[in-house]
Amino acid sequence: MSDPFIEINQLSKDFDVSPPALERWIERSPRRILHAVDKVSFHITRGETFALVGESGSGKSTIGRMAVGLLSPTNGDVKLDHQSLFRSDAAHTQAMRRRIQMIFQDPYASLNPRWRTGSIIAEPLRVFNPRQPKPEQIEAIARLLEKVGLSPVDALKFPHEFSGGQRQRIAIARALAANPDFIVCDEPTSALDVSVQAQILNLMRDLQEQFGLTYLLISHNLAVVRHMARRIGVIYLGRLVEVADASQLFNNPRHPYTRMLLAAVPDIQKIGAGRTTRMEGEVPNPINPPSGCHFHPRCPLASTRCTQEAPELIDGVACHAVARPA
Amino acid sequence: MLQAVPAPPLLDVKDLTVQIDTRRGPLLAIDHISFHIARGEILGIVGESGAGKSLTGAAIINLLTPPIRRIQGEISLQGARIDGLSIQAMRELRGKKIGMIFQDPLTSLDPLATIAQQLIETLRAHLPLSPSAARARAIGLLREVGIPAPEQRIDAYPHAFSGGMRQRVVIALALAAEPELIIADEPTTALDVSVQAQIIELLKALCAQRGASIMLITHDMGVIAETADRVAVMYAGRIVEIGPVAQIIQSPRHPYTQGLMGAIPSLGADRTRLTQISGAMPRLTALPEGCAFAPRCTKAMALCQTQRPSLTPHEQGAAACFLLEGATV
Ligand SMILES: Nc1ncnc2c1ncn2[C@@H]1O[C@H](COP(=O)(O)OP(=O)(O)OP(=O)(O)O)[C@@H](O)[C@H]1O
Ligand SMILES: Nc1ncnc2c1ncn2[C@@H]1O[C@H](COP(=O)(O)OP(=O)(O)OP(=O)(O)O)[C@@H](O)[C@H]1O
Ligand code: SF4
Ligand SMILES: [Mg+2]
Ligand SMILES: [Mg+2]
Numbered sequence: 291m292s293d294p295f296i297e298i299n300q301l302s303k304d305f306d307v308s309p310p311a312l313e314r315w316i317e318r319s320p321r322r323i324l325h326a327v328d329k330v331s332f333h334i335t336r337g338e339t340f341a342l343v344g345e346s347g348s349g350k351s352t353i354g355r356m357a358v359g360l361l362s363p364t365n366g367d368v369k370l371d372h373q374s375l376f377r378s379d380a381a382h383t384q385a386m387r388r389r390i391q392m393i394f395q396d397p398y399a400s401l402n403p404r405w406r407t408g409s410i411i412a413e414p415l416r417v418f419n420p421r422q423p424k425p426e427q428i429e430a431i432a433r434l435l436e437k438v439g440l441s442p443v444d445a446l447k448f449p450h451e452f453s454g455g456q457r458q459r460i461a462i463a464r465a466l467a468a469n470p471d472f473i474v475c476d477e478p479t480s481a482l483d484v485s486v487q488a489q490i491l492n493l494m495r496d497l498q499e500q501f502g503l504t505y506l507l508i509s510h511n512l513a514v515v516r517h518m519a520r521r522i523g524v525i526y527l528g529r530l531v532e533v534a535d536a537s538q539l540f541n542n543p544r545h546p547y548t549r550m551l552l553a554a555v556p557d558i559q560k561i562g563a564g565r566t567t568r569m570e571g572e573v574p575n576p577i578n579p580p581s582g583c584h585f586h587p588r589c590p591l592a593s594t595r596c597t598q599e600a601p602e603l604i605d606g607v608a609c610h611a612v613a614r615p616a
Numbered sequence: 617m618l619q620a621v622p623a624p625p626l627l628d629v630k631d632l633t634v635q636i637d638t639r640r641g642p643l644l645a646i647d648h649i650s651f652h653i654a655r656g657e658i659l660g661i662v663g664e665s666g667a668g669k670s671l672t673g674a675a676i677i678n679l680l681t682p683p684i685r686r687i688q689g690e691i692s693l694q695g696a697r698i699d700g701l702s703i704q705a706m707r708e709l710r711g712k713k714i715g716m717i718f719q720d721p722l723t724s725l726d727p728l729a730t731i732a733q734q735l736i737e738t739l740r741a742h743l744p745l746s747p748s749a750a751r752a753r754a755i756g757l758l759r760e761v762g763i764p765a766p767e768q769r770i771d772a773y774p775h776a777f778s779g780g781m782r783q784r785v786v787i788a789l790a791l792a793a794e795p796e797l798i799i800a801d802e803p804t805t806a807l808d809v810s811v812q813a814q815i816i817e818l819l820k821a822l823c824a825q826r827g828a829s830i831m832l833i834t835h836d837m838g839v840i841a842e843t844a845d846r847v848a849v850m851y852a853g854r855i856v857e858i859g860p861v862a863q864i865i866q867s868p869r870h871p872y873t874q875g876l877m878g879a880i881p882s883l884g885a886d887r888t889r890l891t892q893i894s895g896a897m898p899r900l901t902a903l904p905e906g907c908a909f910a911p912r913c914t915k916a917m918a919l920c921q922t923q924r925p926s927l928t929p930h931e932q933g934a935a936a937c938f939l940l941e942g943a944t945v
Binding site: 309322343346439452453455456476480492554577 | 666765768810
């Protein structure tokens with residue numbers, strides 16, 4: 291039960307965002323390093339949905355891209371079924387890739403515009419099952435299209451002939467075609483209207499039950515996250531600040547940032563009204579983040595210790611002020 | 617009221633009809649829709665994926681490309697027709713008087729040019745600014761849309777920005793020339809709640825201070841509730857309901873709008889199944905003869921299978937459903 295299927299261990303990613311060398315030399319400015327992901331660790335049990343939430347630019351997609359092996363970490367490791375994704379032998383990587391799929395944040399950029407929908411979905415089918423006879427393959431494509439609420443005749447169309455939401459469904463159908471164990475879903479429904487969103491979320495859960503799929507769900511929509519995830523990790527400027535069971539996080543958020551995040555959710559009950567609670571303070575600069583706890587300039591509980599010392603993640607929360615069970 | 621004679625609405629759309637030509641014949645993607653947007657008003661457009669929301673936006677600014685074309689309809693901006701403008705005149709209007717935020721942030725940015733180059737070029741195309749003034753203004757715009765330390769990030773290429781940051785650059789581009797009308801197609805979908813709140817406040821301030829008007833296409837009813845004055849609900853190429861935001865959310869009249877409200881996941885509930893409207897919207901190739909929603913409607917009557925309801929006004933707004941015309945089973 292508690293055997294971790296996906297292990298994210300001390301994962302870090304730095305990007306060099308320095309100006310060009312010559313300019314840097316003329317202006318005598320130092321290199322600029324952006325710590326997009328900073329020593330993040332969590333695990334996901336088989337068949338479970340783990341969600342990552344956090345502000346735009348906090349590093350969620352970067353973690354997602356490392357979790358599928360598309361981007362190599364500066365430090366740390368990702369393990370699937372106790373095997374590292376970042377070993378140097380190609381055959382191993384190839385085998386692992388097949389078990390992991392990603393649904394990207396941008397459904398436009400992720401579909402090849404020159405391929406018909408049918409070929410887009412068939413690509414992983416061919417990799418996964420190269421000797422499948424053509425008629426069976428066509429039938430499999432039709433079934434996948436129907437699963438995501440499209441029609442078999444759509445296999446003949448090109449991506450530009452679909453609306454935004456329809457294209458995202460093609461991306462989901464393609465991810466499912468590989469018959470993966472683990473899917474990283476980066477904002478899978480943010481391009482969809484609510485009624486299609488409901489269908490896709492229900493579908494994702496049905497498939498999870500049917501095939502024991504494990505999901506890493508990245509979303510800024512807290513209602514979606516609450517609906518889907520068993521456990522949730524909250525990211526702030528590249529660091530994990532809280533990890534908790536979904537119901538606990540929503541009923542009893544502990545980290546000051548999590549509390550602020552929950553209070554800022556738009557609500558259809560608040561017609562015409564401004565938000566009662568707004569996020570205080572400016573979003574800090576990730577290239578030169580605040581010292582100590584990155585959240586201290588916006589935190590109502592901050593003390594001098596918070597400006598000097600980064601809090602460790604202990605018992606699911608990284609904050610100096612939050613009371614811990616003795 | 618300052619004037620005795622009512623000014624024309626900022627945007628007036630009458631009988632807009634858009635067709636897609638295919639080998640198997642024409643498809644009606646937008647079917648005689650009419651609406652207006654007043655000065656300083658935010659009109660929300662919601663509806664099923666594929667209902668024609670983005671095509672409506674594209675039709676207004678004349679950005680349809682074959683095989684899609686407008687076959688009927690009048691579009692007026694501040695009382696003057698804009699549907700017959702030359703390509704050149706339309707290009708000037710776009711950007712200057714009408715700002716457009718497209719649904720796909722990545723494709724609206726040039727991957728080979730830095731954020732600075734793209735913003736400065738747009739600013740200087742519409743406003744008389746020196747290169748250094750344009751750069752300062754570009755940095756200011758990025759700050760307004762919530763990019764931290766914009767002076768350090770502005771020279772980056774789009775791939776170095778996160779999804780939400782790219783979306784905000786697109787918003788900054790659309791606002792650059794201070795347009796009168798902003799057509800925003802899903803402007804906040806990739807944004808978390810805090811940045812979303814900031815963008816919404818920015819858009820509302822533009823309406824309140826400069827009298828700009830916004831056509832806000834989104835499927836996020838939370839955003840609609842907080843920003844829109846009125847809402848139009850689209851289904852299969854038609855407007856099925858339109859009215860003030862409070863009426864649409866609290867007492868929707870059309871069965872589709874009612875279903876839409878039930879499908880919203882709420883923060884209050886744990887992992888339960890969402891109500892979903894069963895079935896899917898009909899394809900353009902197989903539009904039913906009667907009401908397009910009839911195959912999925914729990915209240916459909918015999919009449920609904922054969923005849924199309926038209927938009928019928930009530931005290932607050934209008935809805936296209938036979939139930940509201942007093943028909944009974
Ligand atoms: N290739 C890159 N080069 C330089 N910086 C990058 C690169 N990719 C990402 N970044 C930076 O890393 C940070 C985290 O980006 P990431 O895409 O992971 O954010 P995110 O949490 O997914 O945000 P969003 O919700 O907006 O999608 C951002 O500041 C971004 O600008
Ligand atoms: N180039 C095209 N060729 C053929 N059909 C098209 C084309 N572009 C759009 N369509 C069709 O027109 C209809 C309306 O598309 P539109 O993009 O306006 O939908 P939308 O309401 O914006 O949906 P979404 O919420 O998913 O973005 C859809 O059924 C779509 O498949
Ligand atoms: S560590 Fe200090 S600054 Fe950081 S969240 Fe806790 S109280 Fe606030
Ligand atoms: Mg992202
Ligand atoms: Mg659209």
